[in-house]
Amino acid sequence: MNKYINLIKNNLSLTILLISLLVVLILTSCAQATQAPEITDAGTTHETSEGPTISREGVFKVAMQPIVQTDPAFISSDSEVLVANHVYDYLVDIDPQNNIIPRLAKEWTVSDDGLSYVFTLQEGVTFHDGSPLSAEDVVWTFNRLRDPEAGLPTGDLYSNIANVGGSGDLEVIFTLENPNPFFLFDLSDNHALILKAGTEDASTTFNGTGPFKVSNYLPEDRIILEANENYFIDGEPKLAGIEIIFFNDEAAAVDALRGGQVDLALRMSTELFVSLQDEPNIVTIDIPTNGFDLVRLRSDRSPGDDPRVIQAFKLATDRQAILQLVQQGYGAIGRDSPIGPLYTTYYSEDTPVPTRDIAAARQLLSDAGYPDGLEMEMHVPDSGGRPNLAVVLKEQWAEAGIDVNVIVEPESVYYGDDGWLEVDLGNTGWGSRPYPQFYLDVMLKCDAIWNESHFCDDEFDHLVSLAGSTLDEAERIEAYHEMQRILIERGPVIIPYFFAQYAAISDQFQGFELKAFAGRTDFRQLSTTR
């Protein structure tokens, strides 16, 4: 004991320092404890019916993956898009049925040659800082997004725009280099949210025109939004606020919904969705989407460069069993092409998908020089149903003599250093898009940036270019049908299913409509009985 007393005496200054540190720690933790309620209150301060025409009630709590990017030009994940979609507005938006609908643009006209688009903006729109929206802001936003120097993710998408100009306060004119039948869809791209002209740091200012204003952003914890009292649509939003609480783990998010800590869980695996079916006070919603899991073989080198090998893989696959086992029957069966049944007229069932035939698959492999079968590694990201898909495929293909070693990797490893574009056999998830041209342009054209199967087919490339430029709808439909035939016959890809999108929401909220790209779901119409 004396030893310690001596030690303290000899190190008096150190002791004082330690004690004062302790005191500071205790004080700060007390201070935090008293501050905490103020922070959470922020979202509800405008809950009262002080608004001029409408009483906004209730705070809606959403469980979502943490956000990293807050600058609309850089957002990519569902949660980032969800936040931005409520703080800012799009020029044109997409409804749950994938139709283009007005948002900040009230109406628009397209010239006969398809090269000029004139948009008329809504009147009386103001930014959260009180300044009015004008054509200048829209022009500035799109000039920023398409600036090749800036290196933004949208640079390529908007490279076809020759000029964006304003005429008066409320008219914006886009001039294109070449006709683009999907230009309105491009304008509703996730990143195309309208900022205030001259915004310097879009990642921190949050100055949008959207239905909600950012009241408090606590990185890695939550973001609190409060209703924009001056939103340009009368009666919207109906809620007083939204709190988006960040969850890294989807199982934890679902548990939070069960426990009543959150009101909505978006995006979850099929098994978690199924587990919520009989839960009281929770409404579950599932919608079909254009998103799919893509199993692909590199076709620019052995063994995938032999069409017989590609056919053998297709013949060894039982799609119906996969849909049942991996997705528990939710979603729709795939036909090895990204043009799914939701694209209605573009979708075709003219060419039959090969039915499972193990003997034929073995014969093809033998003809291709693999009489004893084939051994390959399959790389799989550890997300969604993909690990299960890999295990089911391994078992199905084994019967045909294709021996696959499954390697499950975290998404950061799978996509990191573009490893997914290199491997011979991979299994990639592709999110839902409102129009099919996107997938063809970025995934299946010869020089596509994400051509993971290294597919290169002159006839196919020609059809992709044709479909992406022609203004003749019948010609485009014809081209899409042809592409589906080619992919079934010789495409080095298997698309076993299109997955469903899931959401589960507390039954105390009404007016919820889920979109295929979950982040684009909007809460403007949402109200509560609570």
Next chain:
Amino acid sequence: MPSVPHTQTKQENAAPSRGWRFFRVIRRLYARPASALGTSIFIIFLFLAIIGPLVTPYTTTEQIYSDAFQSPSSAHWFGTDNLGRDVFSRVIAGAREILVLAGLGTLISVVTGTIIGLLSGYRGGWFDELIMRFFDSLLALPAMLLALLLLGTLGPSTNSILIVIVVVYTPIVARVTRSVVLEVKNKAYVEAARLQGESLPHIVFGEILPPVLPTLAVESALRFSYAIFLVASLGFLGVGVQPPNPNWGLMVKETRNYVSQMPWALYFPVIAISLTVIGINLMADGLKELFGVGTQ
């Protein structure tokens, strides 16, 4: 040079042969209820691991589509999982998989750890200093962190897991061995052997090793149970063995989100992990009592 007088406990003094000694240890383990239970659990799992493929009705990867999500029945004793695989067959195959992997890893770490510990403790000086500081730096990292770092570099495979177990546990075994060696090496009979001009291997393995053995036996059993835990944990984190391997930890990871649909597919591997680890720990406790290791 007879080594019998150097052993510490009476019962070993009396033991005429190795085989006889082994059964005596087992018999004494059964003298206490806790260690009897632990030893029985371990022996049952070991037995199942050996005869596994003979008793399991299905292979570990066989997917019977029509049988997915079946609860336990006479056809599927532990039910089936989401892909229609027989959980009983997978749990039994998992026993072999995990006991072999953890057992082999433990064996290699105990052998290398013992050799390093013996040499390092006996030689002392800069050699000892160098080895021990290096091991200290390895031990400064939590076992799981070290394992994850190694797997990140080696890539996930069964061999990588083996290397991880060896790297994580060799320093611990070496440290424990060395601490006993330090006690023993200045005893008179070791001194005598040295003065007689006996060779280094003879002194280290003939004179110093025998009194270290009881400690090693306990340490090996403990390491074995931790190794099982480590293999299962790495499987659960998804960085260890890859699907469709019937690793118990991996099975827990794969089925945990299905708990409301098929609790059996989650609970049986969980029970298997807990039972094995508890069993081996109880057995290690029994060995500790028996050899008087670690008790003052």
